[in-house]
Structure formats: structure tokens, C-alpha cells
Amino acid sequence: MDIFRSLTGGARFDKKRFQSDVQVFETKGDAASTNVGTVATALKALDFFGTSSSTSGPASSTPTAPSAAAATTNDLDSDPAVTPFSSDSAVQDFRRTHRIKVDGVDVPAPTQSFRDLRDTYAIRDHVARNVRSAGYTSPTPIQMQAMPLILRGRDVLACAPTGSGKTLAYVLPIVHQLAEPSKEGVRALIVAPTRELVLQIEREVGKLVGKKWRVHVLTKATPIDRMPKCDILISTPMRLVQAIQAGAVQLNRVKHLVLDEADKLLELGFVEQVDEILAACPTTQRQTSLFSATLASAVEQLAKTVMRDDVVRVIIGLKNTATSTITQSLVFTGDESGKLMTIRQHLKTGELHPPVLIFVQSIDRAKELFRELVYDGMNVDVIHADRTKQQRDKIIDQFRLGHLWILIATDVLARGIDMVVQTVINYDFPTSVEAYIHRIGRTGRAGRAGRAITYFTRDDAPHLRSIVNVMKESGCDVPEWMLSLKKASQNDRKKLKKSAPKRATISTMSKYDVNKVKRKRDMIDASKRRKLKAEGKLPPAPAEEDGERPAKKSKKGGDEAADGAGAGTKKGKGKGAAPMAKKAKKAKKGGEGRAHERREGRCWTWG
Numbered sequence: 001m002d003i004f005r006s007l008t009g010g011a012r013f014d015k016k017r018f019q020s021d022v023q024v025f026e027t028k029g030d031a032a033s034t035n036v037g038t039v040a041t042a043l044k045a046l047d048f049f050g051t052s053s054s055t056s057g058p059a060s061s062t063p064t065a066p067s068a069a070a071a072t073t074n075d076l077d078s079d080p081a082v083t084p085f086s087s088d089s090a091v092q093d094f095r096r097t098h099r100i101k102v103d104g105v106d107v108p109a110p111t112q113s114f115r116d117l118r119d120t121y122a123i124r125d126h127v128a129r130n131v132r133s134a135g136y137t138s139p140t141p142i143q144m145q146a147m148p149l150i151l152r153g154r155d156v157l158a159c160a161p162t163g164s165g166k167t168l169a170y171v172l173p174i175v176h177q178l179a180e181p182s183k184e185g186v187r188a189l190i191v192a193p194t195r196e197l198v199l200q201i202e203r204e205v206g207k208l209v210g211k212k213w214r215v216h217v218l219t220k221a222t223p224i225d226r227m228p229k230c231d232i233l234i235s236t237p238m239r240l241v242q243a244i245q246a247g248a249v250q251l252n253r254v255k256h257l258v259l260d261e262a263d264k265l266l267e268l269g270f271v272e273q274v275d276e277i278l279a280a281c282p283t284t285q286r287q288t289s290l291f292s293a294t295l296a297s298a299v300e301q302l303a304k305t306v307m308r309d310d311v312v313r314v315i316i317g318l319k320n321t322a323t324s325t326i327t328q329s330l331v332f333t334g335d336e337s338g339k340l341m342t343i344r345q346h347l348k349t350g351e352l353h354p355p356v357l358i359f360v361q362s363i364d365r366a367k368e369l370f371r372e373l374v375y376d377g378m379n380v381d382v383i384h385a386d387r388t389k390q391q392r393d394k395i396i397d398q399f400r401l402g403h404l405w406i407l408i409a410t411d412v413l414a415r416g417i418d419m420v421v422q423t424v425i426n427y428d429f430p431t432s433v434e435a436y437i438h439r440i441g442r443t444g445r446a447g448r449a450g451r452a453i454t455y456f457t458r459d460d461a462p463h464l465r466s467i468v469n470v471m472k473e474s475g476c477d478v479p480e481w482m483l484s485l486k487k488a489s490q491n492d493r494k495k496l497k498k499s500a501p502k503r504a505t506i507s508t509m510s511k512y513d514v515n516k517v518k519r520k521r522d523m524i525d526a527s528k529r530r531k532l533k534a535e536g537k538l539p540p541a542p543a544e545e546d547g548e549r550p551a552k553k554s555k556k557g558g559d560e561a562a563d564g565a566g567a568g569t570k571k572g573k574g575k576g577a578a579p580m581a582k583k584a585k586k587a588k589k590g591g592e593g594r595a596h597e598r599r600e601g602r603c604w605t606w607g
């Protein structure tokens with residue numbers, strides 16, 4: 001009960017109502033294991049982490065929970081020795097067992113264990129030790145294949161499910177190859193689309209390198225005028241381009257370039273910046289790795305133009321599918337008001353296991369839903385672009401620690417973020433299959449079980465089929481009638497991706513009452529402004545009820561992202577910049593771009 005007590009510290013909590021959740025946090029309770037039991041079979045097939053026998057449920061196990069052996073020694077010698085592959089067909093069998101598909105010439109055999117990797121590639125002692133002390137007992141399939149490839153100096157284009165350990169798959173080989181800290185300047189560059197992801201990658205690198213290493217992160221919050229020399233630079237694209245243009249960073253020594261969430265980075269809005277980054281890195285001797293959980297064919301074609309001819313493509317499982325440890329379901333709510341009733345029912349009956357992450361399509365809707373749930377007395381918070389950096393960091397920490405049970409978020413939290421989430425609710429229907437896969441991928445990570453529920457209204461029905469396909473491919477039960485639904489046309493899918501549909505306000509209040517409250521608030525604001533003007537002070541920006549930072553308006557009038565791609569960079573300044581951007585535009589007329597993110601108010605730290 002101690003864990004439960006510390007998790008609920010400071011929260012108003014109805015233990016009777018949430019009895020099943022209380023059981024989850026009971027150390028000896030069996031609620032969690034019951035929950036896991038239902039997906040045990042699926043787990044076994046996709047037990048990337050080799051934890052199925054020890055998995056006792058998301059709340060009671062940590063993502064990197066070390067085995068008993070690992071806990072007592074950091075020495076990989078205590079691992080059983082593996083039998084080397086006797087033939088090519090043995091390699092093929094191993095790949096088939098682990099659902100590894102490769103495409104390329106002269107592909108090295110996958111590694112079978114961390115000990116095997118250390119022995120084959122002479123991995124430095126301290127790196128091997130740190131892998132073990134981080135609690136990683138055996139490599140995941142993406143690590144099994146991508147690590148040997150990167151260690152052999154090959155370019156890699158990799159697609160593996162969410163939460164399958166892609167970060168370590170590139171971090172370990174890079175750290176090994178950089179060997180020692182040096183004063184040379186940036187030798188490894190990792191680019192990721194959001195500030196939160198950049199910080200998370202830094203933590204993962206920190207698990208493998210010692211204090212002597214200089215790892216620097218670059219985000220909107222980092223000054224670029226006093227940039228220290230570093231071995232590994234992890235950055236969002238926009239800030240990096242600003243640093244390049246200001247002459248604050250030299251990338252001519254970069255040997256390793258990684259694009260994490262590669263498909264996002266190759267979308268219009270980002271790709272122009274990626275072009276500039278590539279132009280600043282040397283072409284000879286540069287090893288490029290691209291990783292994501294989703295890779296559309298057009299993106300793959302584009303990606304290959306910046307990679308060497310002998311690039312190897314690695315796909316784990318089926319391309320563009322969700323992790324099979326997630327139990328996915330669809331719930332018809334009729335209309336928007338039905339959604340609010342359904343979520344109240346879901347949250348109040350204690351049917352769902354916290355932490356619960358709820359996705360909506362815009363900042364406004366995140367605020368609206370937050371107001372509704374917070375008045376219900378729920379332990380809920382909201383995270384989006386209008387919140388300050390400090391607020392966002394605090395909320396994520398609270399959620400990670402389990403102090404916060406329900407978090408409402410926009411799509412900015414959909415990619416890469418590694419947290420222990422038991423349930424994901426798509427309150428607003430995702431605007432693309434990719435968005436769906438990344439959103440629900442915040443749960444069911446590192447081999448653990450998770451649950452994802454997607455609400456849909458009559459208006460969303462035409463787009464149901466794409467999601468149904470993902471569910472089916474990842475092994476979830478789908479009613480027959482759903483499989484016979486017509487798929488939306490390519491045009492309609494593009495339209496949805498470009499702009500989420502207009503939806504009725506999330507509110508239990510009548511339109512009349514909503515307007516009344518709005519009028520009252522406007523009057524108060526106007527009176528405050530008059531008073532300040534009379535006192536000769538500049539009128540401050542209007543404060544939000546929940547203390548949020550108001551969105552800056554861009555020149556075009558849209559919501560301005562705090563770290564927005566494209567903003568503040570001098571377009572096309574880098575030498576040879578924009579070849580990929582041109583191709584991206586051509587390949588993806590009307591694709592999901594930056595302007596769309598702004599319109600929907602969905603971004604905060606993109607770039």
C-alpha cells in the first residue's frame with residue numbers, strides 16, 4: 001500500500017470509486033496481473049524484452065527492470081554464451097523468429113545478446129557495463145540488427161514499433177565508435193523534432209557515457225552565443241539551424257548523424273531545416289541513421305536520397321503497425337456530447353487503469369476538456385503549447401512519478417515520449433494512421449501491456465477503416481462489419497491529415513451559458529485593460545484561468561509555436577540547402593506541414 005500512498009500524495013481521491021486502481025498499486029494485489037493475463041498470449045509473441053515471464057503488470061514493473069542476475073553483477077560474462085550461427089539459413093531463421101526484415105547487400109548477422117555484441121565487436125568495457133547497469137538484459141530485435149550495422153559503419157533506415165528500444169539501438173554503437181571524449185568538436189549529431197524528445201535522448205545517452213563526455217542539448221531554451229565544445233550534440237532542427245547560421249556550431253567533424261522520428265523530420269516544415277543541417281555536415285565519412293515507428297513509402301524514397309547507396313533498410317514486424325502489446329478498441333459516441341458522457345463514465349467507474357493519457361486535436365479543446373474534468377474533481381492536468389516550459393516539465397515529471405493520474409495532451413506528446421502510461425484515450429479521432437500509431441504507442445512500451453481506446457462520432461466514421469486495419473494487423477479483435485467498411489479516398493485522407501475537422505465545443509454548458517460566461521470574461525478583461533491604460537502601464541497579455549501562457553500570434557494570425565519549425569530561420573541560407581525540401585513538396589503536395597500544425601494549434605516544440 002506504500003506505493004499507492006506515495007502515488008496519490010496530495011490528490012483528492014475516492015478510494016471506493018477507484019477501487020480497481022487502488023488494487024493496481026497494491027504491491028501484493030493481483031489486479032495488475034489479471035489485467036496482464038488477458039494479453040499474455042500476445043505478449044509472448046512480441047516479447048522483445050524477454051520479460052514476459054517476469055512481467056507482473058505495468059504498475060509493478062519498471063521498463064528496464066533488471067533480472068536477478070543483472071542486479072547482482074554488471075558483468076556480461078555472467079550471461080550464457082550463445083551459439084554462433086552455423087549458416088546463412090540459421091541467420092534467416094533467427095531473423096524470422098524475431099520478425100526482423102532486412103533489405104540491402106552484405107548485411108551482418110544480428111547479435112543474439114549483449115555479450116555476443118561485446119565479444120563480436122569488441123565493445124568497450126565501460127559501455128558494456130553501463131548497458132547492464134541501465135538494466136538492459138537482452139537486446140530487442142531492432143537493437144539486434146541495427147547495432148551490428150551501425151558498428152560496421154553502414155547507413156541504416158529503420159522502422160520498428162513504438163517503445164521497442166530504437167534509441168539505444170543507435171546510441172550504443174555511436175558511443176562505442178566515438179571511443180573517448182575529445183576536443184575535436186561535434187562528432188555525433190542527433191536530431192529530434194521536440195524539446196522533450198531531445199531531453200529524453202540525452203538521458204538515454206547519459207546512461208552509457210561517463211561524466212567526462214561532453215553531451216550538449218540544443219533547444220529553444222538553450223543560448224547559442226556561448227555554445228560549449230561537445231562530442232555529442234542533440235538538437236531540435238530549428239535551433240540547430242539558428243546555431244549554424246549564427247556560426248555558433250561547426251558540424252564539419254560530424255561522423256554520425258541520426259534523425260530520430262525521421263518521417264516527422266522529413267515532412268514539409270521540417271525538411272527545409274534538415275536540408276540545411278545536412279548541408280553543414282560533411283558528406284564523405286558521414287554515417288547516417290534514420291529511425292521511426294512509421295515510414296511511408298514516399299518518405300523512404302526521400303530518405304534514401306540523403307543516404308549512401310549501400311544503405312540497409314531494417315523493418316521489425318510489419319511496417320506502420322501498432323505494438324501488439326496494446327489492446328485497442330473503438331467506441332462509438334454518436335456525437336461530441338456523447339464523448340464527454342463516455343469519458344466521464346470511463347474515468348468515474350474506475351474501469352480504466354491510470355495513468356491515463358488523453359489526446360485531443362487542438363489547444364482549445366485540451367483546455368475545454370481540462371475544465372470539464374477538473375470540475376469533476378479528477379486528478380487531471382493538461383499539457384500543450386500555451387503552457388510554459390516549466391509547467392510542461394513539471395507536469396511530465398508529475399505524470400512520470402504517478403502523482404498525476406490523467407493527462408490531457410495535444411499531438412505534441414504523441415511522438416517518442418517514454419512514460420509509463422496504462423491507458424491512452426483518443427478523445428478526438430486521430431488525423432492519420434501515423435498519428436494513431438504514435439499516440440497509442442505511449443502505452444504498451446518495453447514489452448508491457450497497455451490499452452488504447454479511440455472514440456468516434458458519426459462524422460469520423462468514413463475514416464474508421466484505416467484505424468481498423470492497424471488494429472487487425474497488430475492482432476486485435478475487430479468486428480466483421482468494421483472490416484467491410486469502405487476506406488476513405490486518398491484525397492479525403494490527405495484532407496484530414498492537413499486539417500482536423502471542426503468540432504463542437506467540449507462543454508456541458510448550454511450555448512447560452514457559454515456565451516454569458518465569455519461576455520462576462522471579456523468585460524472583466526476590458527475593464528482591467530482600461531485601468532492599466534489609465535495608469536500608463538502597458539496592457540499585459542490576457543491571463544488564462546489556469547495560469548497558462550497565452551499563445552503568441554504569428555504574422556499570419558495562427559497559433560505560434562514556442563519552438564516552431566521555420567520560425568526565425570533565414571530560409572535557404574545554408575549552402576546547397578533545400579534539395580530535399582523541393583522533393584518533399586513534389587512528393588507530398590498538401591502533406592501534413594508546419595502551417596497545418598499552426599492552424600490546429602497543435603505544436604509547441606516542433607523544431
Ligand SMILES: Nc1ncnc2c1ncn2[C@@H]1O[C@H](COP(=O)(O)OP(=O)(O)OP(=O)(O)O)[C@@H](O)[C@H]1O
Nearest residue numbers: 063136138139162163164165166167293416418446
Ligand atoms: N534492451 C532493452 N531491454 C529493456 N528495456 C529497454 C531495452 N532497450 C530500451 N529499453 C527501454 O524501452 C523503453 C522504450 O525505448 P525507446 O524510448 O528507445 O523506444 P522507441 O522505440 O524509440 O519508441 P518510440 O517509437 O515511441 O520513440 C525505454 O524505457 C528504454 O529504456
